[in-house]
Amino acid sequence: MPETAMRGNGSKHFRYFVAAKPNGSTGDGTPEHPSRSIREAIEDIRVRHAGDSPSVQRLNGYDRIDICSVFKGPTTSDTKQRYEFFVDPLGASDLAIGSAQLPWPDLESALEGVAKMDAEGAIPLGPGEHLSLSVREVFSATPVDRRKRRHERIAQVVLGLVTLTLVVPLVAILGHLVYKAWPVLTPSFLFENPRNQMTAGGVWAPLIGTFYLVFISLLVASPIGVLAGVYLNEYARDNWFTRVVNLAVVNLAGVPSIVHALFGVGAFVMFANMGESVLAASCTLAIMTLPVIITSTREALASVPMNFREACWNMGASRWQTIRTIVLPNSINGILTGVILQVSRAAGETAPILFTGAALYMTIPTKGLRSFFPYSLQDGCMALSYHLHVMMTQVKGASPEAIEAGKSLPLEHLQYGTAIVLIGLVLTVNSFSIGLRMYLRSRKKW
Amino acid sequence: MATITGNLNERPARARRGYSSLHRLGELAIESLIRLCGWSAILFVFGIFFFVFREGAPMLFGGLDLVKFFTSTDWNPVSKTPSYGILGLLAGTASVTVLSMALAVPLGLGAAVFVSEFCSPKIKEALKIAIEMLAAIPSIVWGFIAYMMLNPLIIWVTGAPVGLNVLNASIILALMSVPVIVSVGEDALKAVPDSYREAALALGASRWEIVYRVLFPAAKNGLLAAVLLGIGRAIGETMAVLMATGNANQIPTSPLDRVQTLTATIAAELGEAVQGDDHYRVLFVIGILLFVIAFVVNLSADLIVRGIRGKQNA
Numbered sequence: 176m177p178e179t180a181m182r183g184n185g186s187k188h189f190r191y192f193v194a195a196k197p198n199g200s201t202g203d204g205t206p207e208h209p210s211r212s213i214r215e216a217i218e219d220i221r222v223r224h225a226g227d228s229p230s231v232q233r234l235n236g237y238d239r240i241d242i243c244s245v246f247k248g249p250t251t252s253d254t255k256q257r258y259e260f261f262v263d264p265l266g267a268s269d270l271a272i273g274s275a276q277l278p279w280p281d282l283e284s285a286l287e288g289v290a291k292m293d294a295e296g297a298i299p300l301g302p303g304e305h306l307s308l309s310v311r312e313v314f315s316a317t318p319v320d321r322r323k324r325r326h327e328r329i330a331q332v333v334l335g336l337v338t339l340t341l342v343v344p345l346v347a348i349l350g351h352l353v354y355k356a357w358p359v360l361t362p363s364f365l366f367e368n369p370r371n372q373m374t375a376g377g378v379w380a381p382l383i384g385t386f387y388l389v390f391i392s393l394l395v396a397s398p399i400g401v402l403a404g405v406y407l408n409e410y411a412r413d414n415w416f417t418r419v420v421n422l423a424v425v426n427l428a429g430v431p432s433i434v435h436a437l438f439g440v441g442a443f444v445m446f447a448n449m450g451e452s453v454l455a456a457s458c459t460l461a462i463m464t465l466p467v468i469i470t471s472t473r474e475a476l477a478s479v480p481m482n483f484r485e486a487c488w489n490m491g492a493s494r495w496q497t498i499r500t501i502v503l504p505n506s507i508n509g510i511l512t513g514v515i516l517q518v519s520r521a522a523g524e525t526a527p528i529l530f531t532g533a534a535l536y537m538t539i540p541t542k543g544l545r546s547f548f549p550y551s552l553q554d555g556c557m558a559l560s561y562h563l564h565v566m567m568t569q570v571k572g573a574s575p576e577a578i579e580a581g582k583s584l585p586l587e588h589l590q591y592g593t594a595i596v597l598i599g600l601v602l603t604v605n606s607f608s609i610g611l612r613m614y615l616r617s618r619k620k621w
Numbered sequence: 622m623a624t625i626t627g628n629l630n631e632r633p634a635r636a637r638r639g640y641s642s643l644h645r646l647g648e649l650a651i652e653s654l655i656r657l658c659g660w661s662a663i664l665f666v667f668g669i670f671f672f673v674f675r676e677g678a679p680m681l682f683g684g685l686d687l688v689k690f691f692t693s694t695d696w697n698p699v700s701k702t703p704s705y706g707i708l709g710l711l712a713g714t715a716s717v718t719v720l721s722m723a724l725a726v727p728l729g730l731g732a733a734v735f736v737s738e739f740c741s742p743k744i745k746e747a748l749k750i751a752i753e754m755l756a757a758i759p760s761i762v763w764g765f766i767a768y769m770m771l772n773p774l775i776i777w778v779t780g781a782p783v784g785l786n787v788l789n790a791s792i793i794l795a796l797m798s799v800p801v802i803v804s805v806g807e808d809a810l811k812a813v814p815d816s817y818r819e820a821a822l823a824l825g826a827s828r829w830e831i832v833y834r835v836l837f838p839a840a841k842n843g844l845l846a847a848v849l850l851g852i853g854r855a856i857g858e859t860m861a862v863l864m865a866t867g868n869a870n871q872i873p874t875s876p877l878d879r880v881q882t883l884t885a886t887i888a889a890e891l892g893e894a895v896q897g898d899d900h901y902r903v904l905f906v907i908g909i910l911l912f913v914i915a916f917v918v919n920l921s922a923d924l925i926v927r928g929i930r931g932k933q934n935a
Contacts, residue, residue, distance in 0.1 A: 323830070337732055338731065338740075345754060399661055422920065423665070428919075429853045431856065431859065433908070434669065434908050437673045437904075438673055462665050494652070523760070526859040526884075591769075601758070605753065
């Protein structure tokens, strides 16, 4: 068994040892048991590395075989190179002599060539010397390259799977919700009030309540949010105070929703004496969703090139005139995406309205104009998200007889129906925002 | 020969004709309004702290034994001799947060790397939309999913008697906080200058080598901030954990134990607490605690991110 070593670039290096002073028995090519002659070593190499048998250890690019002449015994295996021959599949030539310019095309012919030279006595090897046979494959990947490429493929597949594990639940959840809610997904489910202790009917009252909350919170949040975004991008200097403002925005976004609820209770319900009302709930939602609008407004404004402003200033316009006539019109769509995002956030939130204005159960008109404006701002209202919470935690399912008689629906159907209406609403609104953003990017002129 | 007089930096608007003082006044008004709105964020953060503190303060400074508050697991606010120990709730929040992060951090950072470095622009666009959709699902719907889908699934897989436990909440929280980690993490990777990537490519690095030898060290602050924001999200989440944890005040010993978190306690009990009594005020004290935790998490994330910005500018 010859010595095998991995070299720095990942290629293999085989060393076959030949006794400098052969005495009797032949060996297997190790330093302890060297072969008797170069011819025998070549036979070993041919058996191990050439031919077609499956156990053959093929040589790849940059691999090398040395035939080292040593004294028998545990001598050091460091030898000096005396002859160097090359194998290069791309450099095949009829005149191949194994030199760097005229390499042999494959290992078989190389071994033949070396054996011939050995027979002619052209390559005498002294003790401590070796001849080397290198496989050259200059333009193909080295083993290190191949390993790198393999690692890269593995990384890509693993990371891709990781990403897929995020998409799969999304699809599974949406699919499951739609599948389960299918029996109740009729127009009447949308346009009817909950009935029979919420064991029948639809989601009209909560749906309208959610519209109320979203609309009023939008009215409160969007002017403040947009102007705050304008301030941060157009007026604020790069100083510590602006850093504090930025930090406040980040923190406002990071405050847990239930703390917003406590704030709503303390500030709006009690301090401002609004009571548990649509107004208090909307204000709480507005403050909670404010950072969404601020951040996206700032981004939209920041994407307007500075030259636009400079050109306007050069015409003699003041700061506000520039903002009003140049900056805002050029970023209004971007601001809009943020506002839409705020709508989707506000529609889905539950915790902030739990104690500030969400009502457990109300009946509202379902016919005529009144059905669209049923709630008073001073009273509570139902909301889809809270309704879903109530359906899960407080409503008992109807008796089988009632379901049989057609008076009630199975609780599960109602729950899934409510969930799908809520998530449908939120995702639809969100898709608008995404669609608008993609449309904007495709039309971007600068 | 006209000579330029006065300060060139003076706003030209002042010298213009036909620009009445009314205009100027209006402009002044709108600029003050903009400034006021800009500062409002600070106002609101202080306002939140102030109003939550105002309701909790009477209890915080009178009657509440803070040592017992933090070290006792005995949370029994409605008995004749009420006791307020939140150790169990803290353990609940901590266990759910830690396990959810153990799931979300590899997933989130892996997805961030994939989206930012490994996929084609079209796939990237699609994935970002999917992740945005994941972020848009309301927390109550996540709670619904935990209750109706994951609950039976966990019972079926693990054989546990109840599927509402630490594991359930952690999976839900992981899915909820992954979008934050992905988007912030991707921003952090995007912020690494392309010259770094080009230099590594020129030295013969593969894309994976670029990621873990160049991008990770260069973007580690941003990635850390991403993880911190994910943690903030997980700690503050209310409705989903209210549904998913099973709400049993105890220190969990296995992922299949039921727990109760700080946020869920407020959500579950504030409605029943009588306004102004001790129980009500203790819930606000928990609110103060949550506010402080969120503040610290966000502040450190911000400082870390700003740390890199500062270094890059220098």
